[in-house]
Amino acid sequence: MNTLLLVSLLVSSILTGSNPNQMQVNRTSSEEPNASVHATFEEQQEAILQFINVDVARVSSYEMEAFDSLAKVSGENYTDDETMYLELVENTIPAYEKALAEVKNIEVQGQELEEMKKRLLVATETFYEAILLQKQALEQQSEELMVESNFKLEEYIQLVDAYHLELELLSLKYKVEYERNDENTEKSDESFI
DSSP states (O other), X not given: OOOOOOOOOOSSOTTTOXXXXXXXXXXXXXXXXXXXXXXXXXXXXXXXXXXXIIIIHHHHHHHHHHHHHHHHTSGXXXXXXXXHHHHIIIIIHHHHHHHHHHHHHOOOOXXXXXXXXXXXXXXXXXXXXXXXXXXXXXXXXXXXHHHHHHHHHHHHHHHHHHHHHHHHHHHHHTTEEOOBOGGGOOOOOOOOO
């Protein structure tokens, strides 16, 4: 199939997008809120750290497995449709199904983190739909389905960017250091096919 996919080749986790070792509480305020508000604020800080450093990191490990699998058979590494199809079916899709399951199993506290989980779930489901469309396009040798998959991949990238923006704002609100590690992602106009 001679269809180009214009997507970002993900070299590292796009969902976490940050170095978990850099995630920490940054209490820069000299004002101490009253005790009951302080505990709630600290609990929310800890919940954010748990969400990023533990929950999303677990998702990220499976996500990276799927991205690495796909990278083996796409772009410069593309050889033929059959090889790509087998990699998708045997490795990429199963790894990403684990990532999706992990997102669904995340338990969060509070409306703000519930919203972040929803954003994460929508992004993860969108990427999953894209790779299922790639599989179907290869099975049917359908240019239309491959184009649809490309649109889903572009949508995924936009969703992840919005997710990171909201996570950065939430981190600022609760004085949690959050640095998006953009050097972990390599954007290119390479094709997967």
